[in-house]
Amino acid sequence: MNVVFLDIDGVVQPPNSFERFKYMNYDTIKSLTDKYNTDYFKYDYYDVCAVYVDWLPSAVERLKYILDSTNSKIIISSNWRDTNYKNKMYDLLKIQGLDKYYYADNPYIIDGSSYYRNRAKEIDISLSKYDINNYVILDDMVELIRYFPDNFVCVRNYIQDRDVENAIKILKRSN
Numbered sequence: 744m745n746v747v748f749l750d751i752d753g754v755v756q757p758p759n760s761f762e763r764f765k766y767m768n769y770d771t772i773k774s775l776t777d778k779y780n781t782d783y784f785k786y787d788y789y790d791v792c793a794v795y796v797d798w799l800p801s802a803v804e805r806l807k808y809i810l811d812s813t814n815s816k817i818i819i820s821s822n823w824r825d826t827n828y829k830n831k832m833y834d835l836l837k838i839q840g841l842d843k844y845y846y847a848d849n850p851y852i853i854d855g856s857s858y859y860r861n862r863a864k865e866i867d868i869s870l871s872k873y874d875i876n877n878y879v880i881l882d883d884m885v886e887l888i889r890y891f892p893d894n895f896v897c898v899r900n901y902i903q904d905r906d907v908e909n910a911i912k913i914l915k916r917s918n
């Protein structure tokens with residue numbers, strides 16, 4: 744299986760995108776709940792509305808292109824993971840039509856290591872846990888390149904065409 748380890752902020756959601764505050768209300772959540780037959784009321788309105796309006800459509804389309812071109816699945820490596828709600832990321836990805844690509848969330852590790860080292864450890868656990876043939880990490884944490892120099896694409900603000908090219912090249916590379 745090919746996998747995209749996906750960070751959210753700075754990858755599909757630009758850093759200075761705050762449209763969600765205009766939509767954080769009962770009517771928006773009710774509309775999404777009805778449209779996707781999913782109880783979005785149980786999640787933080789902030790997260791639901793961010794997916795709905797702050798995820799950049801061109802970044803989402805670029806991500807879909809990577810996934811479709813390489814027959815890849817998503818493992819969430821972002822802090823958006825929520826241990827209180829098992830299906831949260833699947834449900835949120837549904838809003839952007841990414842649910843069919845969802846595979847899993849990385850586990851959480853908090854062990855006193857640096858933030859970046861913990862993210863690397865979490866990815867390492869998923870690499871050993873799942874049957875992964877090839878993978879790419881899409882993240883804005885440049886420090887991750889130290890841990891994954893051959894499988895890391897450092898995204899700046901949101902996925903750009905060059906990131907798509909680099910990700911596809913990595914995912915199509917023979918191991």
